[in-house]
Amino acid sequence: MTRVVLVHGIAQQLKGPESIAEAWLPSLNDGLALSGSGTLPRPDVSVAFYGDLFRRPGHRGLGEPPLDASDVEPGLENDLLLSWWQAAADAEARVPGPDAPGRLRTPRIVQRALNALSHSAFFSGLAEGAMIGSARQVRRYFTEPEVQQAAGERLARAVTGETTVIVAHSLGSVVAYEALCAHPQWQDLTLITLGSPLAVRGLVFDRLRPTPHEGAARWPVPVKRWVNIADHGDAVALVKELAPSFGTRVQDLAVDNGAHAHDVRPYLTARETGLALAEALA
Template sequence: MTRLVLVHGIAQQHKGPHSLLADWYPAFADGLTLAGAVPERGDVTMAFYGDLFRASGHRGLGEPELDAFDVEDGIERELLLAWWEEAARAERQVPGPDMAARVRTPSVVQRALDALSHSAFFAGLAERMLISDARQVRRYFTEPGLRAAVRARFLDALTDRTEVVVAHSLGSVVAYEALCAHVEAADLTLITLGSPLGVRGVVLDRLVPAPHHGRARWPAPVKQWTNIADRGDVVALAKDLAPVFGDRVTDVLVHNGAKAHDVRPYLTARETGRAIASALSGSGPR
């Protein structure tokens, strides 16, 4: 019976719930150990939905080839530009966007992709993978059937014994929306890692339920919420969620090194382990 539910983000379509949990679990256990807690693997499950984004078979090898001409206007374009602007702000080696040149697609998208190739944050990520990642975010927000199926996977992982939800990246959006709709659950602790929930325009304004006058609804089943972000995390553009989701959110900054958005340094952080251990002990935030 699951006490902790983990929720992954984008780009996990070639894994499965067991392989992904095996990948996450050592880092998860290390964070709890640093906080003085004893992890129990049987208490943890992975809410897995990556296969819902897996492409059907095609004649090519690997991921389908994508380039700037394949980037759609709207979410895909705006997300790539947001990543570019944030990477340029955080890293000197990344050339910044020329605002006067941001009027044409795909030319401006190609400039964004070229600039992101200089980013340590996106090091080693091929152009087609950047586009694929942005496409998964777009599909989640624009395909109602897919969105419902992803949320259903998360809700299926919850049990009557679930006490803590730890959600990374797009997984934090999935968990937030599902918990807002699933009022039958109660007394859960939500811990978000590298969350894009506060990113206006691309994410925040597309949430269900929609924010009202700039304020988002509190998910009723959640009794406490800790949001953890690395200052250099390009995906978590808005590091503090409390201004939008309410002052019951505890915002915490951590330092993840070069892999600012990687879930593993988030999980090994003492701050994350402390938040999880505190919730499991019933002592609340410390």
């Protein structure tokens, strides 16, 4: 019995539905407990896993060389990295902004962005290749129809007649929104989006299916309630409030995730998330 469907975000290609459920469920139950509600057993939860769509095939020998700044493609990949850089600099004093003087050894703007992001809370400890790979997954989702379609189909297979809540993080909120719009026959669902980039115009919002009209996106028919939760320092959720773009029925809430602003676990343990989930399950 699947009451809650979880939809992951970027950089999950080396995991699977069981490992994600194992990582998410304790945090989700912590949020429920903080809201004064009971916890969910594992059979009540399923994961719409699509990370393997981005996993590169194996190679003989030493494998493919790691990605570096020269591999960043112009357009969406480049623009995403620069927007994350600006957002991280705005939120964290330790991250040098685009206006800061560039070092002689890193004259290229993309390299400067990667260097700066390595000091941010979200990308701390990640290699350049991982940061580029994250932007590449977003680009591939929007430019490769087969990837976009397959991700939506994974979610559609996870939703059952008993499903009442979809919890979607990061790029997963885009997958969830588009799948909900594509399945108007689903009914009475609550959508909880965490660290969502849905309202980022020019990069995400304008690429959605169905296409927004006159600056407004279509309301997903199956959704009776939509709660959007964002940390003020989340560099991926560049636009924290979705209501201006998706309608006043969206309830936008702010949380403080500490140093790991985009990490799904503090989003799930937040009392606000627990309350939204508890009310939907009730």
